Amino acid sequence: MLDRIAADIAATPGRGRPADYIPALAEADPNRFGMAVAELDGTVYGVGDWQQPFSAQSITKVFTLALVLATDGETLWEGVGREPSGNPFNSLVQLEYENGIPRNPFINAGALVVTDRLQSLTGDASGSLLDFLRAESGNPALDFDEKIAASESAHGSRNAALAHFMASYGNITNPVPDLLDQYFRQCSVEASCADLALAAGFLARHGIRADGSTLLTRSQAKQINAVMLTCGTYDAAGDFAYRVGLPGKSGVGGGIIAVVPGHCTLCVWSPGLDRRGNSVAGVAALDRFTTLTGLSVF
Numbered sequence: 650m651l652d653r654i655a656a657d658i659a660a661t662p663g664r665g666r667p668a669d670y671i672p673a674l675a676e677a678d679p680n681r682f683g684m685a686v687a688e689l690d691g692t693v694y695g696v697g698d699w700q701q702p703f704s705a706q707s708i709t710k711v712f713t714l715a716l717v718l719a720t721d722g723e724t725l726w727e728g729v730g731r732e733p734s735g736n737p738f739n740s741l742v743q744l745e746y747e748n749g750i751p752r753n754p755f756i757n758a759g760a761l762v763v764t765d766r767l768q769s770l771t772g773d774a775s776g777s778l779l780d781f782l783r784a785e786s787g788n789p790a791l792d793f794d795e796k797i798a799a800s801e802s803a804h805g806s807r808n809a810a811l812a813h814f815m816a817s818y819g820n821i822t823n824p825v826p827d828l829l830d831q832y833f834r835q836c837s838v839e840a841s842c843a844d845l846a847l848a849a850g851f852l853a854r855h856g857i858r859a860d861g862s863t864l865l866t867r868s869q870a871k872q873i874n875a876v877m878l879t880c881g882t883y884d885a886a887g888d889f890a891y892r893v894g895l896p897g898k899s900g901v902g903g904g905i906i907a908v909v910p911g912h913c914t915l916c917v918w919s920p921g922l923d924r925r926g927n928s929v930a931g932v933a934a935l936d937r938f939t940t941l942t943g944l945s946v947f
Contacts, residue, residue: 651684651696654937658682658919658930665921665929668901673800674704677903679921682930685842686938687914689854691787693843702839703918704797706900709835710760711881712848713778715873717766719864725766728820729759731872733880733887741810749818753880755898758811764832765821775834785851785859786844798837805829842904842916849906849914852877852896874908878946882932885925892936894945905931909944 664679683698717725734752736742743752751759767774775793783791812825821828840848851858852874856865865873877896882889882905889897895915897907903920905928915938919930939945 650938650941651686651694654684654934654941655682655696657937658934661930661933663929664919665923667903667920668922668926671797671800671804671901673794673797674706674902674920677703677920679919681903682917682919682934683842684917684934685846685915687843687846687850689850689911689913691847691850691859693846695843698918699842701918702841702844703904703920704794704836704900704902705838705840705845705904706836706902707755707760708845708898708900708902708904708906709778709782709838710755710763711852711873711877711898711906712781713760713763713767713774713835714754714876715851715865715869716777716781717763717770718869718873720770721766725754725763728766729754729762731876731880733884735884741807741814744811744814749815749820751815753876755876755880756883757808758815761808761812761828761832762815762820764835765823765828768823768828768831774831778835779838782838782840782844782848785848786840787847787859788840788844791838791840791844793834794837794839797839798833801833801836802829805833808832836900842918844916845904845906846914846916849908849916852908853910853912853914855910870910874910874946877908882927883925885923885927889927889932892932894939894947895935896946897935899927899931901926903928903931905935907935910946912944
């Protein structure tokens, strides 16, 4: 089935353009394509460039959210909402109207709040994230891409503005420069489709980690999947739900993870993006997957 999807994608014209506002991402080849499916027991199937590491970017926001919820529970939602934003992921507009409370944890402002909480809880937010991803993927070689982190830092004025604005409302507690360093490192994690499909498996197993221990309650896993469905693909979440019908989270590195609760997790990668920041080929491949299998949450 994956071979069939890959063939369909290869025959489809138009792949979008790599993210160019982060210079280190602009070098990616939009014709690259990989897709992996991980079953609940850790068996992984893949096609194309499914073992090629790429910049995970905003996909990591799912994992930091899970780590904070696992430790801090409902307290997090006092500082970040659960509603779609309807605006670009780096927008400042709603923060002023809503007193420094971001709409959801997957836009940049919301992810900064989550990373701030994780930093307060652990003292090393990005390190805690990396340890978790290594454990769940079974890949101890996962690491940050320092070139990407440096590129994001050099062009991170908008994120700095978001963080300082929220700090003025008391919704950021760590020093903003320290928070930004953690956030840029978090986004620079390099991982393959196989790594990320495996790492997201706890969401398909209703909160159970790869080693059988409990990370989240069943209710908390449901909550993360719900926010992924409604907010996980920037301001195109409605179209993604319409086409794919699964909880998903995209990143401007061209990756998308998706969850079929109780069945499997998926990750697809192709660096060419649409105007909203989602992988053109990635969305098309997931659309094809749910059409062929009949697997969706609807």
